[in-house]
Amino acid sequence: MKHNFGAGPCILPQEVFKQASHGVLNFNNTGLSILEISHRAPEFVAVMDEAISLVKELLNVPEGYSVLFLQGGASLQFAMTAYNLLPEDKKAVFLETGVWAKKAFAEANLIGNAEVIASSKDKNYSYIPKDYTVNADSAYFHCTSNNTIYGTQMHSFPQTPVGKVCDMSSDIFSRVINVADFDLIYAGAQKNIGPAGATVVIVKDEILGKSGRKIPSMLDYQKQIDAVSMYNTPPVFSVYTAMLNLRWLKAKGGVAEIEKENNEKAKALYAEIDRNPLFKGTAAVEDRSKMSVCFVMENPDLEKPFLKFAEEKGCVGIKGHRSVGGFRASLYNALPITSVHALVEAMQEFAEKNV
Numbered sequence: 001m002k003h004n005f006g007a008g009p010c011i012l013p014q015e016v017f018k019q020a021s022h023g024v025l026n027f028n029n030t031g032l033s034i035l036e037i038s039h040r041a042p043e044f045v046a047v048m049d050e051a052i053s054l055v056k057e058l059l060n061v062p063e064g065y066s067v068l069f070l071q072g073g074a075s076l077q078f079a080m081t082a083y084n085l086l087p088e089d090k091k092a093v094f095l096e097t098g099v100w101a102k103k104a105f106a107e108a109n110l111i112g113n114a115e116v117i118a119s120s121k122d123k124n125y126s127y128i129p130k131d132y133t134v135n136a137d138s139a140y141f142h143c144t145s146n147n148t149i150y151g152t153q154m155h156s157f158p159q160t161p162v163g164k165v166c167d168m169s170s171d172i173f174s175r176v177i178n179v180a181d182f183d184l185i186y187a188g189a190q191k192n193i194g195p196a197g198a199t200v201v202i203v204k205d206e207i208l209g210k211s212g213r214k215i216p217s218m219l220d221y222q223k224q225i226d227a228v229s230m231y232n233t234p235p236v237f238s239v240y241t242a243m244l245n246l247r248w249l250k251a252k253g254g255v256a257e258i259e260k261e262n263n264e265k266a267k268a269l270y271a272e273i274d275r276n277p278l279f280k281g282t283a284a285v286e287d288r289s290k291m292s293v294c295f296v297m298e299n300p301d302l303e304k305p306f307l308k309f310a311e312e313k314g315c316v317g318i319k320g321h322r323s324v325g326g327f328r329a330s331l332y333n334a335l336p337i338t339s340v341h342a343l344v345e346a347m348q349e350f351a352e353k354n355v
């Protein structure tokens with residue numbers, strides 16, 4: 001058995017994989033594959049509708065917001081948010097907490113005016129900046145809730161005089177959030193939502209139609225809302241499997257329940273990182289992520305041998321991103337706590353052999 005700590009695409013529940021494969025062979029006992037029916041067929045329209053309503057239900061999305069399943073990943077949202085929300089005469093402001101935030105800023109800056117108002121680049125993005133002011137004449141404030149590469153997470157969001165736009169790619173559905181605090185939330189599907197190929201957007205309707213820009217149709221949120229996420233052919237497999245995965249989350253008791261499990265998983269792993277003399281965490285303690293746990297070894301020469309040792313114990317996907325080094329254990333919703341225990345045991349056994 002493999003314990004999959006990969007950062008994304010990543011672990012999804014085994015039962016979701018089984019149901020999805022069944023749908024590929026014989027969708028809802030129609031004798032047809034989900035991959036060979038029209039996206040306009042009532043059977044697929046029902047899948048899209050259920051996926052959208054599960055997002056609304058699980059995140060308690062208030063009235064006045066729309067939910068979309070789009071394509072292009074979180075990366076296309078970097079540009080799409082600017083097209084839709086950034087007027088010529090205003091500036092979007094960015095919190096630079098890593099490579100993804102930097103890319104979001106760069107794309108907005110291609111389309112209009114954008115500015116980084118605070119950055120943690122000075123310490124390789126190992127903390128979340130907290131001392132900054134958002135001007136009331138900004139177009140919007142953009143932040144990244146979980147910094148997948150560096151293992152930092154925003155545990156609270158600032159009060160801002162303008163709307164917040166948040167990239168929640170790597171922690172959406174992992175904890176309770178108040179959607180009403182944001183004007184727009186986006187997330188690539190390939191972590192806690194489902195397979196790669198879809199992108200979830202939650203947008204407050206009243207902010208749209210105000211950028212004054214000519215927006216290519218595929219990038220126009222209003223056109224996508226009007227077409228119920230089917231302006232063109234949607235990524236049917238990704239949406240279908242996301243729907244199955246969100247059903248799984250609902251059956252588990254929803255986001256508040258999974259958050260408890262996620263807290264337990266993170267607590268167990270950080271406790272071992274802090275206790276074990278061979279390892280140390282890389283993120284500022286108060287900003288540690290509960291989804292992406294980054295750590296290195298006091299003696300870097302032991303990193304390769306530990307990686308091999310952990311793999312022998314079935315713990316895969318823990319190699320850190322090259323810009324941080326060491327290890328990164330992603331603790332997404334589908335990862336059971338028993339997998340965290342397996343990694344902790346591997347760390348303990350390795351320490352016994354190497355101290």
Ligand code: PMP
Pocket residue numbers: 008072073074075076100144146147148149167168169170188189
């Ligand atoms: N933002 C964050 C926080 C991410 O972790 C990632 C991907 N790992 C992206 C954006 C880019 O997502 P995509 O590949 O869907 O464009």
